[in-house]
Amino acid sequence: MPYADAAETLQETGQIRISPTSVWRLTQNWGAVLKGQETQAAHRPASAEQAERLSASLDGALVYVLGEGWKEFKVGTISEVEEEAVLNPITLDEEPQARAKQTSYVAALGGPETIGHRLWQEAVRRGWQQAFETEVVADTAAWIWNLATDYFYDSVQIVDWYHAVEHLSTAAEAVYPEAGPARQRWLNEHKTILFQGEAERVGQHLRQWADPVPPSAQETLQQEAAYFEKHKHRMQYLEWRNDGWLIGSGTVESAAKQYKHRFTGAGMRWKREGLDCLIPVRSAVLSGTFASRWRSAYYAPRN
DSSP, X not given: OOHHHHHHHHHHHHOOOOOHXXXXXXXXXXXXXXXXXXXXXXXXXXXSSOOSEEEEEEEEEEEEXXXXXXXXXXXXXXXXXXXXXXXXXXXXXXXXXXXXXXXXXXXXXXXXXXXXXXXXXXXXXXXXXXXXXXXXXXXXXXXXXXXXXXXXXXXXXXEOHHHHHHHHHHHHHHHOSSOSHHXXXXXXXXXXHHHTXXXXXXXXXXXXXXXXXXXXXXXXHHHHHHHHHHTGGGOOHHXXXXXXXXXXXXXXXXXXXXXXXXXXXXXXXXXHHHHHHHHHHHHHHHHTOHHHHHHHHHTSOOX
């Protein structure tokens, strides 16, 4: 909550008188302590029970930094993957479907190297190296897959299904500029082809469609064709869904929204050093680890 609201809440619920400025100062101080604990946390197991399957995901969002303007901060998640029975609305049969649980969060204001290191620390803490199987699911930002190659090289790599469908929708608009049944039929047909793991075939179709369409749409179709051809090995959706994997990056997209809710409210502007101290606090709150990390920080011996 905002600092002034926190001061008011402390007064009302605990009869603790403290100014908003003091709340800000204490948050900065203890946030810096929590930030310093992030490396040590990698050496503490998350739980005694080891997950068989773990999923990692990455994304980016924007925050306003004073003197610098809008800057990207990067977010990562680690989740357990379990299958649960879900009712198929067409067949009315229960079918197993992957679900994320026990998600933990990291974030960093800086380049890919910083978030990559922090996410790997969290993955190690969660038992990534002992898990039977692992995956990385995300959109197609180059920095994400560079990090996946560096840190998660032996994991299943999956391009988020919903991002892939967005690219198909862009292509459908180029083929059929006017919205209507023809565009929807084309889109549904190619979604089926894509879901069956034939991304290369989708790319071929788009290049064929690039000939008869107006020049303004040709560049779009060529770009989208290249997108599907480049990432075809990360688009085996039917196979991976049947194998019990997540094929959507909803965990990290939800995480980015929750960080933004705290840091990008109306009128919010941050100094870089202040934001750096608050990000670990937000991460601990979202991960459900704030209480344990606070106890560890509060009772740690002082230098």
